[in-house]
Amino acid sequence: MKRLTLFLLLITTSWLPPSLAQADKPVAPEQVPGVTRLNAEQVIELILSKPELLIIDVRIKDEYDKGHIQGAINLLDTELTADTLAQQAGDQQRPLLFYCNGERCKRSANASRKAQDWGYPEIYWFRGGWVEWRRKNYPVTH
């Protein structure tokens, strides 16, 4: 019985450390001015309606390799410069979609701001990111 109680306690408390840890993590802003915020379904519709859309995964490479949205390229936000972006986009008018891990990740919000500063006119931001995508069981590519 003591064994069972301990196990139950472990099961219950196993949720606590991540929750506590999350409390210290940064939170992405609700909105980035001039950038269109999307959810997973809107992202899919956007991908299907705009074949020219450039999807940029700003997470680290290991995370990208474990799975990403189909057609996304990996460009870490810290390595994102006007040149690298221009090199990938090719066209300044090309629509861009940024995503990272999710609400607790600020990389995609920062990247969106940078792209906006560099004059890209059509920028989309998937705030829910990878966490929302996986939670909703949408297709991933390795």
Next chain:
Amino acid sequence: MQHRLFSIESLSTRFVVGLVFVLLGIIALLQSLYAGSIYRDHAMTAEAKTLQKVIAVATEGVLEEVRQLSQELAYHLASKPALAAGLPQDASTVAESILDALDTPFHSGFPNNDRLNLEKTRLYRLDGRLVASSRQGLAELPKEMPESLAEQLLTRTGIQRLQALSGLWKSNQGTLYSLIVPVGGLRLSGYLEVVVNPRFNLPKIEDLTHLPVQVSEAVADTNWSGPNWRYLSPGLIGIDHVLIADNGQPALTLTTQLSVEAFERTVLQASIFLFLTQLLITGLALVGGYTLMLRFLIRPVQAMCDDIQHGIDTKQQTPVQTRGLNEFHTLASLFNRLMKDIHHNRSILETLSLTDELTGLANRRAFNAMMEREWHRCCRHGEAISLLLIDIDYFKKYNDSAGHQAGDAVLRQVGRLLDQQVKRSEDLAARYGGEEFAVVLPKVDKDAATNMAECIQQAVRTARIPHPDSDVSECITLSIGIASCIPNDPGRHDCFIECADKALYLAKSGGRNQSVFMQKSSMHHCVEQCALSQPDWAERTRTA
């Protein structure tokens, strides 16, 4: 007459009350034992329920891991160039490259292939028809998508169709776990199914719970709605947790064994404690109740019965002592009042039955009783007893001339005079019948009796009650017969009365208005007959 086997009257209150209390005690004990049994079952069920929840949580964790690994594998496969390009919807044959892609994980492995038991990979068109399946893995799976998953998949629309689906299902090869992902990425062109055997992963529950878990196929009628436990052996219970397939049917049964020896010992101790506590409380309550009943109900009734019995035995008016509860006080009080009334009425009746209504003197019955009693007493003590029989002279003439009302008045007046003359408490003046009176004089010899007769005669003469029709005087006169003796035969008081009567006869025949003491010679036969032991009989005395 109908004979009854059992009569309630034959039972005493003490017995019935005692029996009721014993029955209550037995019922309380049985209830206590039953409660202990119920407590044990409930405790065991609660224990099983807790354990079942633990197993359920652990199982959920294991299946979530299976889902994640399967999804990882499925998307890994779907990313293969042969599949990522999408399925040609109109091709009648399947490209070899697609079959190779489906077989890849079986011969080349896949990430975490040590954590997943892959059974089959299959490819479906958008309408759910099977396009191809891996050449390796289970050979005899049905040729269609699992029913419950197909139902969900084909009813979805729009973006929902891109979401991965998974679930347990019952196949002809046992329970399997399938995960279905879209093929062709966001441009959906078909579905890829990864079939794994969950029984490969489920033993991990043992590592999580540190309890032995046995996995078996669930039978269709398994009761999976609540805690399902049973004894496997003494002190060991088996708890079933049933995994439900996507179609709602039982799929796998996880049986956990749990040693409950210590638990049962605790429950047994608690049951014994409860039993003893209840036994003590019930016992005290019953003993206390019986004592109170004994003191305030049974004993008062018994005491009242004893009091009444004593009153009956002693023929005395002994009041019943009030005791016990209020009702018994009332009952005793009412009984005492009733008995008092009865005694009072009996006393009145006795007085009436022994008193002459006209004169107020004792009547013939009282005279007879007194005569017999005093005769016996004088026999015992060797004391003298005297008797005066008195007759009013020519009373019939008085009645005829003055009327019966006047006659009655004379009787009353004579009676009053007699009563006045008889002063001792042990003497008795009685109306003997008609105009005859009797005076019983215990412990009185012939001289005193003669004096008493003289006093009576004198009192009547002094009263001067007019009697115009009397032949001996102008007033009422009396004839008195006197008898006196020391009796020695208790049974012959009637002879003594006869002697007095004979003396009265002599007084009347001798001219009335006189007292006659029986002479020995004239009453010889009477004396002999009555065995009266009076040594010297007085001479006939005449009083003017």
